[in-house]
Amino acid sequence: MEKILLNRVHLKNSRSIDVYLAHDGYKGLKKALGMTPQQVVDEVKLSNLRGRGGAGFPAAMKWGFAAADPKQPKYLLCNADEGEPGTCKDRQIMEGDPHELIEGMVIAGYAFGAEHSYIYLRAEYPKVVSILETAIAEAEARGYLGANILGSDFSFSIRVHRGAGAYICGEETALIESLEGKRGQSRIKPPFPVNVGVFGLPTVVNNVETLANVPHILLKGGAWFAGIGSPKCPGTRIISLAGHVNKPGYYELPMGITFREVIYEYGGGIRGGRKLKAFIPGGASASCLVPEHLDVQMDYDAVAAAGSMLGSSAMTVMDDTTCMVKVAARLMRFFVHESCGKCTPCREGTEWLLKLLDRIEGGEGKLGDIDMLRELCGLISGKTFCPLGEGALGPVQGTVKYFEDEYRAHIEQKCCPLKERHVRQ
Amino acid sequence: MAPAVFAAETLNKIEEIMARYPTRRAAILPVLYLAQEEFGCVDDRALMAASKVLGVSKADVYGVATYYSMFETKPFGRNVIHLCDNLACSLLGAESLQDHLERKLEIQMGQTTTDGRFTLKNAECLGACAQAPVMLVNDDFYEGLTDAKIDEILAKYE
């Protein structure tokens, strides 16, 4: 299968604008500028490109809403906060092919009438700041960015804004708050960012991977894109594959491929010939799945039907030496650390969950603790302010569902029942 | 106590940064990064200085500075090690690496060596899970870590 997003990253000097130009670079933009903004939106609509940040919202629809709002100026925010544990796909694009993102942003800006944009980059990617800034300077120097792009009336700026270490800032309204210089906490909706976004103006927030697809769609046509992979969610996805596989890495694969293919063909199977115990299909908030789900197809609906979610398509694979209580506790610690603290269920509930998990894992669990975990999830579920709190339940719900025996064994044996463990106490 | 103002050079940089945003307040994160660099951490003086240039109340600056993990309100070492111990790294041995680091540097997580050379911190996922286990020393990424590799890496930092 031919790559789309990562088709240049292996080239020598892949970041440089010359290499980019030599390989179809900025051709999509040229084409776009020859069209009306509405035509660009229509083309992307035809492609059925859906957001890659997690929610899968159709990109063209978001642009259309922002374009329809009369307020000016409008902003495009590129969500490069990539904080979901296990996820490192956006980094591949930004490090390996920054112009792909830049071109996508300029086209998006043209399509819905934005003049300014920011790339909200997670703090943990300090080197990417200069990579992006160099690329931006190159693009400006060649007239692909800045005032009157390629001689047109369209002007567009991109600034890199480095976050400061808060996972919640990946949520679009928290990102907006953070960019405005506030504590990054999610906002009350409505109003939605497309109407009242950053600095009170119409704003589109798109993920890096979403935007990087745009030049290709413009160049090769929406129909071409719509024909790739799964019809409901066409295109490829960059899958970050980590954990106990022989070949961890980033794989750009069409949607609709099965987990078995990902883990055993691309990932080269489980390390040391061990048995697969569980895998997380889409980032920390996704409930884990077990070997019986290996033939589930990677697309939003199929994964949801299997009781999890595709999310950021970050896969973490665990072999039979893994203590699943420990996994749940580790992921819960992440959510406790990242809960913004605004709403009661997330702030209080995640910490309580973590205490229970730690207690069970440490061999001090009580018999009722497993039920308590379930009930506590019930207390929290559906009542949090933003999806972070709901997502925090994923690791508990999955592991309790598939590995209740392991939980029980911890409590009964007052220690971890696994003889050989990768995850240490 | 040194006055709670930025050096002239930093002020120039700040002006330049502020020009990128429609409000002064939006520059708060970049300004806090600069303040942390100049004052050694985001302490009381740094807060005052930032509050002044940004025209944002001290309370708001404080609220922001303490919200984000990247800012320290107490002084820290010349080199900061962020060892990822999130799931992927943890599955591949991050915790034994942590033991190694703690033993070698003779400090616990969250502490700074007595000579001020290193501060050791845990990080949530650093976004390099496919090369786990990983750590960040200042701005440099190190992947596929082992005890031996860590020893080599630490030697590079003064």
Add this chain to the structure above:
Amino acid sequence: MSGNDLINVTFNDKAYQVPAGLSVIQAADRLGICIPRFCYMEKLSPLGGCRMCLITVQGIPKLQTACTTPARDGMVVITESEEINEARKAMLELQLAQHPLDCFHCDKATRCDLQDLTYLFGDIQHRYDFPRKELETIYENPLIERNLARCVHCERCIRVCEEIQGADAISASRRGRPTEMREIPGGGECQHCGHCIDVCPVGANLDRLFSHRGRPFQMEAGGSICPYCGCGCTLSLNTREGRIMRVWPRGHEGVNHGSLCARGRFGWGFVNHPERLARPRIKKNGQLVEVDWDEALLFVATRLEKIIREHGAQSVGGLGSARATDEANYLFQRFMRCVVGNNNIDSSARFGYTAGLMGRLGVAGEVREATLDDVRRAARLLVIGADPVETNPILGLAMKAAIRRGATVVVADPRTTLTSRWASQHLRIRPGSEVPLILALGGRLLKEKELSAFSTDNLVTRIGLTTDAVADLAGMLEGEGAQQTVVLVGRGVTQAPYGASAVATLLRIVASRRASYLLTVDRNNERGSCEAGVLPDRLPGLAPLSERERFEKVWGQKVPEQPGLSAYEMLQAAREGKLRAFYIMGENPVEDFPDTGFVEQALSSVEFIIVQDLFMTPTAVMADVVLPSASFAEKAGQFTNLEGQVQSYTAVIPPVGEARPDARILVELSRKMGKGFPHKNILEVREEMNGLVPLQESKRQLSANGLSHTVPGPEVQWGPIEDSDFPYLLLTTASLYRNGAESNLAVGLLKGQEKAALRLHPADAESVSVSEGDSVIVTSKTGEIQVSVRVDDEIAPGTLQLAEGFADANPRTLLGHALDPVTRAPMARYVQVKMRKI
């Protein structure tokens, strides 16, 4: 959609109509449908964090928060169901999980939303079986304690501090469960309004003065009016066994809409102060000794009668009080006019409101006076020589509310004040330039020949502005928008030479542009005392003496025809030996009047002084008779606030010792002097007063007149004349923490700020080699004080700023008392001084 559109909503199967634009919780509140909450508060922006207000909206599967969901036409809402109750109980169980459950010794117990809701739901489970958070009380603030473990993270305190008080003193720090609502390290931003105490639904923010002084249900609450500044805030005095325990606002009632300042909330300590005067005293062998009331009053009567007999009625002077009730002032002027027989009546309002009043009397016809609500709604505010944030803090809040709604605020003031920091533009005019600035505006806007000289470039430069800046300022009073402009005028104008003329000019501009104005008023009843007739040339209702017949009829006593002396004219007369007796009711000239040395000298030449007060003030020390009067909490009466609102209140606690209300003392004294007033109680006094001064009478008098004021020529010396022996210019300011002598005896205010501080520019500090906290001696031609310094780079170099009101360093000692030709009040806003390190 217009503001009064109604929409249809269904709550729990019943159809209702509510105004459009509300959230579901607002609609429910208006309909009396109870939805529990922690974080929502009508006056604050919604947060949506506590998740207690969960409801079901038909058509949406998930529960929604009522506080963040807009009420829409046709919406069907369920506020109670099994699912909703379970959800709310879940939130309570989570809130209670780590709560210390230390209700036994929490001051909030029985008045706590967490307790109430837990009780309401009854069967909440407590399954959390890990160690709870230890109670951790933070005492960083001298007046407010913060118990972080009790916090329910509703962030009401943060929001009220930012959105209403504008102090930004507290912030949410850190993230997630460790989030703490507390002051930033170093603190210093808190203005001690205590609003965070009121809004806290639990015991996380508490009043330290109140700490363990009683359970909420042991408190009795009585409504009152704040005795400090001219805002006239409504208070609720919480008392127990006849003593004040704490002070709250009364819900959203009153001009203050539920806000208070440090003085209102924490300034009550003087009421039950151990030094309160409990019995009358008279001087015997040079000593003031306690006597009973009968003896004291008889003594006063005999001495006064003798002096009047021997030296004539003109030899007696009287100071009514800018702090006493309307009724007491009314009786006081009647006492002076009818019992003593002269018009020598004045008060400390002479230095503030009176000058403004004289200015107002110089304009015939209607001039729109703004209310606090008008200020809240104003689109532009022009603040000249005033610092409402410190002088009249609730007016300051009204200004901040306007700013939050987008109002432009321009402040013309030589000082750096809390108000100037809020300004969209601070025009730092030269000291003493308030009047020429107003006249220059007049020159532009009124097109009158005698004012034209003021808009010349030369004069404008002397003000310290550019012609363009003055033009911009004039622009605020031009065009359609001028109707939404409110001009705030303070003592920077009224105490300046020709201040009254300037006010008259300004009000003519205001009237011609249909703008409105408001005078800041330092003391609570300056306006009421004037309107009650405590003026040497005006009867109650501001009636001129020529209308005295109307009064004589009711009083059955003669009113002298000749205007009397104003305050400083009386002091002048005293120094010349022409004043033999002085009756001072509730004023403290030795501390409170400019040029204290002069005042003391003048009073020491008076043969017989009567002082009626709460405390043994420096003035009382000089008296021959001291009559203990009841404090505001111990008597009934009415005050007239800066907007002209008359507000009555009743006694909440019995007076300390044998102290008596001023009005009662005056009635009894009149009887002892054989010209007894007939009143049996305060209501009869009020009735008589209201009969003579019908509603709006003062307003009618205001517009009827049209005194003519001389407009000074441009050649007048505005501002100080340089004097190399006294190289610094000391500018007086107001302080949130002091307002009159009582404030120095209120423990809460002492905790807020213990001592005066001289604010100066770093360069000036350096030139006398002092740094923050060091003490200096400041000397003027008239006096000398010692004070510690606070270095502040926002103060204009060469100027020093010192707040009035601190007993330990009183700038009035330094001021001169040259009298303004119009108002006959000392022009006392600044003085040249020198300074040296100790």
